[in-house]
Amino acid sequence: xxxxxxxxxxxxxxxxxxxxxDLVIKIIDLFVDYAAAKIAEAREASNRxxxxxxxxxxxxxxxxxxNVGADHVRxxxxxIEKLASQGEAGPIxxxxxxxxxxxxxxxxxxxxxxxxxxx
Amino acid sequence: MKTPxxxxxxxxxxxxxxxxxxxxLQALGDELPISTTWVDNAEKAMTEIREHxxxxxxxxxxxxxxxxxxxxxxxxQIPQLRRPAVIMLTASGSEKVAVDCMKIGAxxxxxxxxxxxxxxxxxxxxxxxxxxxxDQVARYIAQTGEDMKMARQLQHALLPQRFPNFPAHADLExxxxxxHPLYISTAELxxxxxxxLRLSDTEAGVFICDVMGHGVRSAxxxxxxxxxxxxxxxxxxxxGRFLTEMNYGLSAILLNMEDPLFTTAFxxxxxxxxxxxxxxxxxxxxxxxxxxAAGAVESLHNVGDRKxxxxxxxxxxxxxxxxxxxxxxxxxxxxxxxxxxxANASREEYGHARLEADCRARLGLRxxxxxxxxxxxAKKFSGDEQFDDDVCLLGIEVAxxxxxxxxxx
Numbered sequence: 220x221x222x223x224x225x226x227x228x229x230x231x232x233x234x235x236x237x238x239x240x241d242l243v244i245k246i247i248d249l250f251v252d253y254a255a256a257k258i259a260e261a262r263e264a265s266n267r268x269x270x271x272x273x274x275x276x277x278x279x280x281x282x283x284x285x286n287v288g289a290d291h292v293r294x295x296x297x298x299i300e301k302l303a304s305q306g307e308a309g310p311i312x313x314x315x316x317x318x319x320x321x322x323x324x325x326x327x328x329x330x331x332x333x334x335x336x337x338x
Numbered sequence: 339m340k341t342p343x344x345x346x347x348x349x350x351x352x353x354x355x356x357x358x359x360x361x362x363l364q365a366l367g368d369e370l371p372i373s374t375t376w377v378d379n380a381e382k383a384m385t386e387i388r389e390h391x392x393x394x395x396x397x398x399x400x401x402x403x404x405x406x407x408x409x410x411x412x413x414x415q416i417p418q419l420r421r422p423a424v425i426m427l428t429a430s431g432s433e434k435v436a437v438d439c440m441k442i443g444a445x446x447x448x449x450x451x452x453x454x455x456x457x458x459x460x461x462x463x464x465x466x467x468x469x470x471x472x473d474q475v476a477r478y479i480a481q482t483g484e485d486m487k488m489a490r491q492l493q494h495a496l497l498p499q500r501f502p503n504f505p506a507h508a509d510l511e512x513x514x515x516x517x518h519p520l521y522i523s524t525a526e527l528x529x530x531x532x533x534x535l536r537l538s539d540t541e542a543g544v545f546i547c548d549v550m551g552h553g554v555r556s557a558x559x560x561x562x563x564x565x566x567x568x569x570x571x572x573x574x575x576x577x578g579r580f581l582t583e584m585n586y587g588l589s590a591i592l593l594n595m596e597d598p599l600f601t602t603a604f605x606x607x608x609x610x611x612x613x614x615x616x617x618x619x620x621x622x623x624x625x626x627x628x629x630x631a632a633g634a635v636e637s638l639h640n641v642g643d644r645k646x647x648x649x650x651x652x653x654x655x656x657x658x659x660x661x662x663x664x665x666x667x668x669x670x671x672x673x674x675x676x677x678x679x680x681a682n683a684s685r686e687e688y689g690h691a692r693l694e695a696d697c698r699a700r701l702g703l704r705x706x707x708x709x710x711x712x713x714x715x716a717k718k719f720s721g722d723e724q725f726d727d728d729v730c731l732l733g734i735e736v737a738x739x740x741x742x743x744x745x746x747x
Contacts, residue, residue: 233454234358246354279352279355281429282450283352285450285452
């Protein structure tokens, strides 16, 4: 496994600067739920061969992952969106599995961060 | 004084991005106070935009049920002064879509994954100043349109709403002279005007003019001319003197203008008792004398075929009076150049000669029908249903001549 951190902490710091740790906690909670739901949507869409729905599901992950500093999650979401838009169904299930893995790593790190800053 | 808050609608189905955007908008603080409403789909956005006045819509392109493009298109249906400025939100890799949205009216776009206070401030400030400028232009155009509409109504109100009968106690059918106008105005303010004066029970003064150009300038000069017509009543029995004095009065004003401004004019006095008309012409198209009994149509040229300049060009011009005889059933047709200058596809004008020929072919028609047929003929010639210029025709039917009690009909 890469030693590179799953979360770019500068992104979380930017969020904190906008408000306080409460805002960071809210954003982490929202992201964790939202991205998990969207990845599940993408998987289901891929299983039924609906590439447009795959594209629609992964598209919003890109920006929210970028905003919380989950750069690897964002990069994989972008690749899947591109594959889906080009009609390349073959590699998509494997990439969704990669996305899920990257998300779990990022999520765990975000939750650790959340625990550290929670009052 | 506290600046009123900018009303902003945030349209984004992604709760993470939406919360961040809201916090960024709050962070703009008192310098750019913003009241934000957040909706998470296109349908709610369209309802909000229809029902509430927003200054700015920050709009995600990809939404459940519809795209941001649908919302953007819906905003285009809203009148300018209530239409919000739209800033698109796009994910990375969707810049082309954002640019396409800008082509159909979005003011700006921001990448959602790089959303920050500074670019958000810049985009909102820029979109608002653009919108304020466009609103100013829209208000100005609306105000000008209203002013022009009122000016056209006023201009029409300056024209005679009814005509005198001769003698005064006669009804229209028994009047020795009958007047029939036909005025077709273009969308612009024009400079055509006519008026009829009662000089006595057996004398009528008839004036027609066409101020050069269109628009406010021409309309103002027309109003001046109308005022002068009233003021010059003492000279109204003598057409040459009437135009000479009117020219003097107009020149005093128009020659001070930076750009030349003038009006062509024709004035006649119909003397029923003596069976004559006296007239003077200041650069105006020569009216036509339809001599029904003689079966002839003649142009009312000045004596010696002399030409005189339009009013307002040369202040010391002396216009001379020409006199001709008239008979019962004659018709005098006064007109402005809008009728004869209508052109066909080969840019050939309908012209005075065709008008004369059309009148000759219609000798004996009553004025209302004659005027309608002349307009129809000019339109048929041009192949166009619209005139480029105002068209003003005034037909004077001579029903009787001679001293009262000894008239010839």
